[in-house]
Amino acid sequence: MSTLQELSSKSAKITFDKKVLSAVSYLHPYVKHRIYIAETSGILPKNMYSSNGIIDECIIQLYNNGFNIDAERHAVKLELFKLVDDYMNELFKKEVFHKNTISTSEMRKREIAKLGEDYTIDADMDLILNTELNDISYQREKDNELYLYEDKETSILRAFDVSNLPIKRSPEVFGRFYNWLPINISNIVDLYIFGNLNFEDIAKIKNISNHRVKLIFDRVKNSFRTHIE
Template sequence: MIIKLLKAHKQKEDFYAFYKKIETHVPEVREFISRSLKAAENEGKLDRGYYDPQGILDEVYLAVFSEFDSEWDEKALRYYLLKIAVDKLDEKKVLEATVSTPVSTGDLLNEELSRLKEDFTTDGDGDLILNTELDDISYKQEKRYRHDIYMDEIVENPILEKLKLDDAFQLSARRRAFFGYLYSTIPQISKTIFELQVFGNQSAPEISLIMDTEEEKIRRVLKMITERFKRV
């Protein structure tokens, strides 16, 4: 039904009606953009408030309006919306060079999967810390473990809910800071995969289409990130 209505709006060049129909029918696109932007701001990858989620959403809808194919079904529409949303967000992020590389997403994920295996322990003061940081000269000299990475509730709450940590996570500020720190250390493509699952409400098969990589690799990324958080 929605495809038929969108086709009619497209034929009339009625972008406003087209826009409102998609916005009502696929609200997860707005949620994904808003929360992914906020997460990037929390980590200092984007200036806070510099990018407007509505502006990015407008870009996504305009692209879909231009490329709309009446042969799409609802699943294809949702896939295309989120794929464009990922591309638009990547353009805004500091790691844009990584995303624009000609190397395939699958090849990049091979490297990221090895980085996700990093373990963490406690230091002499009882602070949680990644093992790799114990060899960091700046840590040894100044103990510069980043205790100040707190995520906004719009980012933190859906993650805690998805991982079923919301009850157990009413803990100390130090533990919440480490949770934010762990999130900041997830490699960029893996983080996009996780955000598509949590903020975009997408399944592993759907994410594999959006990210153009193997479903098995998507599942491994999601499993490793989940395990990392559940050890906090």
């Protein structure tokens, strides 16, 4: 039976709707940021997707999936984040061919690989976070510059304990950061920074251990700080 069918009484429906609506304000900053990152890197075509559309689709899924209507407000919020996270991951896989559309098929395979097993959080941790995060040089081919609103820049820098990044370097640094970081790893970083979720919440959404989430974040943080010094 779907959640919608279970909401037989008006009071139950109102109560559950309030839990859902309370989560939406947390979802929008995260979804908007992920869309912008994907558009800037060329994974998504510009102006085709909106946070409202993606969140609405996931709310419909929540109501149709038979979620426990008596769940606590925080549990509803985490379930919506999980639905959004899964939805966007599948969307990125579907739309990744838009990136480097004039590239060879081999280059496209490499882009798809970034979304596949080699770069998922289930892959070997040393391979992802030591080789990819520590050894990839910022001296590589110039990436897209990324222009973030000041509050978003501040949020990232505060999370990484960075206070001395010159303003004129910001677009270059953030552009390279998001182009260099595998999608599934930047996803964890953005859940923490823009989703305002703690490591325990992210672990539940990604179905991994709390320790592993913290390890990923700490290594990304250390690598980011190393590359801008």
